[in-house]
Amino acid sequence: MAGSMEIRAQPGNCEAKHLNPFTKLRRHLTPAQINFYFSIVCFFSPPVLGSLVSITFNAGGVWSVLLLAIKRRRFNIDGPMLALTAAIYAYCAAMVLASIVNGTLAADLRFFLPLITFLLFPVSYSTWSITEKAALARIAILASAAACFGALAIAVFQYHWLGVRAEGGAGNPIVFATVTCLAIMTCLAGALSGIERRWKLLVLAAIAGALAIVYSGSRMIWVAVPIVGIAVLLVNRRRFTGASMARFAAIGVVVALVIAAIGSRVVLDRTDFLVSDWDALNANGDHSTALGLRVAMWEIGFDAVREMPIFGHGITASRALMKQGFHDRFGLSAGFSHFHNGFLTAAVEAGLLGALALASIFVVAAWNAAKALRLRVDPVERFGATMILVAVITYLTGGMAGILVGHDILDATLMVFLIVGTYLASGRTIVPTGESAPAMAPGASPQP
Template identity: 85%
Template sequence: MNPFTTLRRHLSPAQINFYFSIICFFSPPVLGSLVSIAFNAGGVWSVMLLAAKRRRFNIDRPMLTLTMAIYAYCATMVLASIVNGTLAADLRLFLPLITFLLFPISYSTWSITEKTTLARIAILASAAACFGALAIAIVQYHWLGTRAEGGAGNAIVFATVTCLAVMLCLAGALSGIETRWKLLVLAATAGTVAIVYSGSRMIWVAVPITGIVVLLINRRRFAGASVARFLAIGLVAAVVIAAIGSRVILDRADFLVSDWDALNANGDHSTALGLRVAMWEIGVHAFREMPIFGHGISASRALMKQALQDQFGVQQTLSHFHNGFLTALVQAGLLGALALASIFIVAAWNAARTLRFSADPLERFGATVILVAVITYLIAGMTGMLIGHDILDATLMVFLVSGTYLASGRTVTPIGKSAPAMSPHASPQP
């Protein structure tokens, strides 16, 4: 029997969403690609439910504008291949775009979940993910002698998704949605230590920046008497993190200085920093050659591999240029880069609008979820991947779907059940 059919017979739609949401928020740091499998499988199953009229399509204005931006990006990637005559070669490389195309489908299914329930799941599952991330990081760093990669198998990806989990813990503690703030502060500290163990320097930058944004969003909740206590807690957490991670921090700083010296003194492009500089030079030149539509996905990868070998004597096969927007520029030209930027601009605009006009804790938490994702991805994407990795793509969609729904969506019920209509800025009672 089909496992989805068995699941549907034993669980209600709300219960299925409950467990699905736990998987989506817990698995990125700990279980890696499970979030991609779950999100995509859930999206395909939702398509079947919508086709069978067992779910209703939920269209809100913020969701619609974000969908248009996401679909525009997917269209530019296909258009670039058509213009360059590489459509056949790129077909298999379009498969990751399915994750983005499922955005409105998953939104419609996820919005049958009560907002309070979804927010608490996101917070508590993220807390569990932070503790799991630290446990794995300790094993990988101290016992295996490697940078912490979590369940992702990639240190940068692991650090990125763990940063998101840390910020949800912090937002949950400050928003008042979850009363166990001490547990959340402890979880955020554990997650931050795991990020330190990853050695991902750009995420070390992202953590304080996103943390400050979360603090600013929730500044109204601070009474004068609580500021001193909060600062004390933050100071203690910072001291603990610095003490535990001092060796990692110093080692990574030494590597950066060493790479810089090797690049400047000897023109060595075989180091992590040197390789990035080489890829950026190749990418800028490739963009100038095809500025409007780009080279297409497969041609861009072949171009980079050949240029690294010919110009820098480095033999590497890489799928991206270690800068998200430069990758988009080379693959799909200005059209692709602008379409990619529009996803983050529209998402941030939706969040900012909610924060400006709404005082509802759930809606403000949803806006925080969006901004945390936008800021973290943009910072990480400056020297790494912005999108194009299954875990990063699925996690981004999880945060944009849930954040948009919580911030400005309306709750609907499955077909066959009735519920009063809700305004875009109304939240259900717990």
């Protein structure tokens, strides 16, 4: 019998030898290991590889839907996640409702595709929560560090060799600066939390990322960086005495001055542009400059909100209103996909319902983070809450004069930070269906 069993095993061995590498890889990777590589891409790619984060996140979300359908995964319903899901889905519903009310559903249908990224939130959360928390936190920190170094390399090349504002792999300086700011603060939070012991590497990465943001010329993110940095320091203030906090702040000021000195040409150029635009707007009513266009869009937007305050105009009609407003009121032939203010854009497209629903996403996220910081003492959980705060402050600051949501890279990165941050801060780890315990990601170490 033993001999016959051995003979029957041989064809299987021969079959295994002839399997293609992709099949072998799929058979050997555990769900947690797949999440390991998936997480690296999601945290590394936004500044460096741009839309790859959107492709990866959405593809992973669709795959998770299939796994849930065949019962290879199961929903992980945590209270904070459920509250955030309700806010996200309310925003999506408000956008669709505005189109229905205005009779523009067919015309707006193609603009609803980005909402899929938001709708995948609870599905992706459930799949991500099979990963051991400490391992996932270290992945986020180290991948963000690599992203900061990559962002600087691309920024230097684009600014000094191509002669353009750094836009990284995002193809847009504002988007590039926003996601690089998230990477910087993830490194800083990781260094201060003690999760990753190579804090010197993380500090260097944060400095590299800050230089990349300077090269981007994105003034609103220049404002966001110190605000978010102070928030991260305050979250971790218990780890320092008064003397060490003062010394750390002094070091931060010195580093900021060095960064400003290196990027002084960019800073001066962008400051001169702002002053020039302001003078042109006030003295001559010139709305053709970057500042003038923003002011014109805000005026058109507020007028549009007053016309349709509850449900808005719908997405297609809002863009037509902007073009018409530029032509009729300012004599300009211009048009944009958004009003360079996230909440104003939502209010024009979906009325006050849309703007309030969008605001609720950030309010609920901030509430979840504040609650976790008040109740949790574990470094990994506090790091997760810090990730949420970093995302909320960065997006709100940049979105006041730029893009808040509606861009594929920003939408996917926001979901990544809200999902991972919420899970680390207050979620529970589950095991994949059919497994007895979650496997630790390769290269991961236990929580310190």
